[in-house]
Amino acid sequence: MSENNLDRSRRKLLLGAAQGAGLVLLSGCERMFNGLQQNQAFLSLLESAEGLNRRLLRAVTPRNKLAQEFNQGDISRTFKPNGNPPPITMDYVADAKNNWQTWRLEISGLVKQPGRFSLAELKSLPSRTQITRHDCVEGWSAIAKWKGVPLTEIMQRAQPAPAAQYVVFHCMDTDDNGSSYYESVDLLDANHPQTILAYEMNDRALPVEHGAPLRLRVENQLGYKHAKYIRKIEFVASYEKIARGKGGYWEDQGYEWYAGI
Amino acid sequence: MADLVYRQNRITRTTHWINAIALIVLFMSGLQIFNAFPRLHWGNTTEPEEAFLSIAATNDEGDVRGHTELFGYRIDTTGFLGVQNTDLGPAPRAFPSWLTIPGFFWLAGGRRWHFFFAWIFTLNGLLYIIYNVANGHMRKFLLGPKDAALLPAMALYYLRLRKESPQQDEYNPLQKMAYTGVFLILTPLIILSGMAMSPQLNMAFNWLPSMFGGRQSARSVHFILTFLFVGFTFGHVLMALTTGALNNMRSILTGWYKETRPKPEEEPVWLETFTEEMIKKPAKIPVSRQLSAPTALEASPAPEEHPATPQAAQDNGTPSSESANEQSAPEPSGETSPTESKEAKKDVGE
Numbered sequence: 001m002s003e004n005n006l007d008r009s010r011r012k013l014l015l016g017a018a019q020g021a022g023l024v025l026l027s028g029c030e031r032m033f034n035g036l037q038q039n040q041a042f043l044s045l046l047e048s049a050e051g052l053n054r055r056l057l058r059a060v061t062p063r064n065k066l067a068q069e070f071n072q073g074d075i076s077r078t079f080k081p082n083g084n085p086p087p088i089t090m091d092y093v094a095d096a097k098n099n100w101q102t103w104r105l106e107i108s109g110l111v112k113q114p115g116r117f118s119l120a121e122l123k124s125l126p127s128r129t130q131i132t133r134h135d136c137v138e139g140w141s142a143i144a145k146w147k148g149v150p151l152t153e154i155m156q157r158a159q160p161a162p163a164a165q166y167v168v169f170h171c172m173d174t175d176d177n178g179s180s181y182y183e184s185v186d187l188l189d190a191n192h193p194q195t196i197l198a199y200e201m202n203d204r205a206l207p208v209e210h211g212a213p214l215r216l217r218v219e220n221q222l223g224y225k226h227a228k229y230i231r232k233i234e235f236v237a238s239y240e241k242i243a244r245g246k247g248g249y250w251e252d253q254g255y256e257w258y259a260g261i
Numbered sequence: 262m263a264d265l266v267y268r269q270n271r272i273t274r275t276t277h278w279i280n281a282i283a284l285i286v287l288f289m290s291g292l293q294i295f296n297a298f299p300r301l302h303w304g305n306t307t308e309p310e311e312a313f314l315s316i317a318a319t320n321d322e323g324d325v326r327g328h329t330e331l332f333g334y335r336i337d338t339t340g341f342l343g344v345q346n347t348d349l350g351p352a353p354r355a356f357p358s359w360l361t362i363p364g365f366f367w368l369a370g371g372r373r374w375h376f377f378f379a380w381i382f383t384l385n386g387l388l389y390i391i392y393n394v395a396n397g398h399m400r401k402f403l404l405g406p407k408d409a410a411l412l413p414a415m416a417l418y419y420l421r422l423r424k425e426s427p428q429q430d431e432y433n434p435l436q437k438m439a440y441t442g443v444f445l446i447l448t449p450l451i452i453l454s455g456m457a458m459s460p461q462l463n464m465a466f467n468w469l470p471s472m473f474g475g476r477q478s479a480r481s482v483h484f485i486l487t488f489l490f491v492g493f494t495f496g497h498v499l500m501a502l503t504t505g506a507l508n509n510m511r512s513i514l515t516g517w518y519k520e521t522r523p524k525p526e527e528e529p530v531w532l533e534t535f536t537e538e539m540i541k542k543p544a545k546i547p548v549s550r551q552l553s554a555p556t557a558l559e560a561s562p563a564p565e566e567h568p569a570t571p572q573a574a575q576d577n578g579t580p581s582s583e584s585a586n587e588q589s590a591p592e593p594s595g596e597t598s599p600t601e602s603k604e605a606k607k608d609v610g611e
Binding site: 029030033034037043045046047048049050052053057058060061062065066067068070074076077078133135136137138139140141142143219220221222250253254255256259260261 | 285286289294295297298300305306307308309358359362363364365367368369370372373374376377379380458459460461462463464465466467470471476477480
């Protein structure tokens with residue numbers, strides 16, 4: 001009996017010790033992980049996976065393979081308008097009031113034909129309509145119908161110089177600190193047939209909360225690449241000189257430039 | 262004799278620990294990613310009212326509570342899920358900071374960890390599989406039809422409803438089922454469901470999310486499989502701790518394992534070999550060495566034979582007195598202990 005009791009209390013002691021050790025280990029882990037999280041060298045190591053992912057995922061994607069397109073009946077009832085609140089600048093509000101007649105899309109940078117497009121001009125160009133799924137980096141998905149002008153149509157008219165590597169989208173929305181939203185894609189994604197500048201959503205003019213008057217759809221990447229409220233498209237050789245140099249608003253805050261995952 | 266046998270080679274040990282680290286990081290960074298949208302859905306999209314699992318916080322006039330809702334059943338999980346108690350008071354958070362990497366809320370960081378260690382997990386797993394297929398070890402722990410038939414018996418044995426283990430090979434049928442499930446079902450499915458969330462891979466392989474029933478189904482499957490992995494890991498660690506924790510740790514750290522179970526070829530005990538062993542074994546204990554001194558041996562050449570069946574003793578045709586032999590050999594069991602043999606010798610001496 002006493003041996004049994006001894007056994008039991010020893011077991012209790014061992015269990016307690018194990019629990020304690022587990023807790024110490026766990027909080028130690030947390031401290032270690034958080035410490036590593038602040039370590040620049042370690043962060044660069046983690047970030048090295050991005051290039052590998054980009055190369056591999058693109059290598060397995062056949063050229064001009066289309067993202068899945070859905071049916072009218074699949075369109076979501078709810079489509080969360082994420083990101084910054086709509087712009088409230090005088091220009092934006094004025095442009096919205098007169099139905100975007102005074103708004104212009106500016107094309108600049110390394111192109112032979114810089115210029116400006118009105119919304120009516122964009123609508124007169126060949127268009128593409130697609131019902132696609134929008135995948136947010138947070139995890140949610142929503143399906144909508146988009147109509148717009150393929151980016152290739154703009155590129156045919158602007159004629160990018162051979163040095164141009166990236167297409168940068170400058171937007172009208174800003175965050176609380178006044179930083180403007182922007183995004184960039186490279187020529188491979190810019191030339192994809194489903195990469196369009198959308199001016200219609202679900203058969204109606206693009207709503208303000210979804211980026212009126214013009215937003216990007218780049219269907220092989222996550223939602224944050226799909227710049228809203230576009231005012232200027234710039235062709236560049238490198239995006240290192242723009243904002244904090246990572247190629248986009250969220251990229252500047254640690255998110256991957258390649259958002260194919 | 263406790264034999265140290267070299268059981269885990271360098272590749273097994275290395276891949277085991279890399280896998281352990283990768284799984285921990287994938288689990289914790291995965292929860293960080295989940296926290297950005299703590300709901301689960303089936304199909305392709307996320308209509309708010311259609312979530313089958315959600316973790317949320319409510320604030321009722323300053324009373325901040327965490328709730329977890331599964332198929333409409335809502336439970337208060339304040340302090341663990343939904344709301345975490347911090348030094349600064351209750352904070353809304355699906356999974357608590359001590360379960361996520363990084364500990365603070367940073368989706369981008371969680372993604373970096375997750376996608377880096379997904380590579381480590383995959384490459385490490387590939388190395389392990391290729392190595393074990395090449396050396397033929399894989400065959401030993403994959404469940405075959407013969408093992409499947411033994412599964413109920415093995416389960417009964419574990420539940421202590423059956424005395425003898427039906428184990429025939431190096432791994433028992435339940436072990437084989439667990440390993441086969443993890444290798445052939447769990448691992449491929451968790452990798453595929455993870456890949457099915459990638460927009461680029463959805464473009465490359467339209468069937469990838471469809472095979473799960475949509476991208477959100479894939480996300481839910483990924484989450485559920487995670488907890489099957491956690492369950493397997495807990496079972497694995499529990500087994501390792503309860504079947505000789507130190508010995509198991511030595512084996513997975515250094516490769517050397519102390520073999521205590523008799524080897525299968527030693528199990529059937531033949532009379533001839535048995536008598537020899539009986540003499541040898543007590544001989545290690547000084548006291549019994551005195552007892553099995555030449556006098557005892559000469560008086561009755563093989564009193565130690567008693568554990569064998571009386572029939573076997575007769576077959577052997579020992580010249581010892583029949584009565585003494587019958588009295589001292591009531592147990593047909595093949596096992597013996599020093600005390601038993603001592604008593605037997607006393608009988609003979611009288």
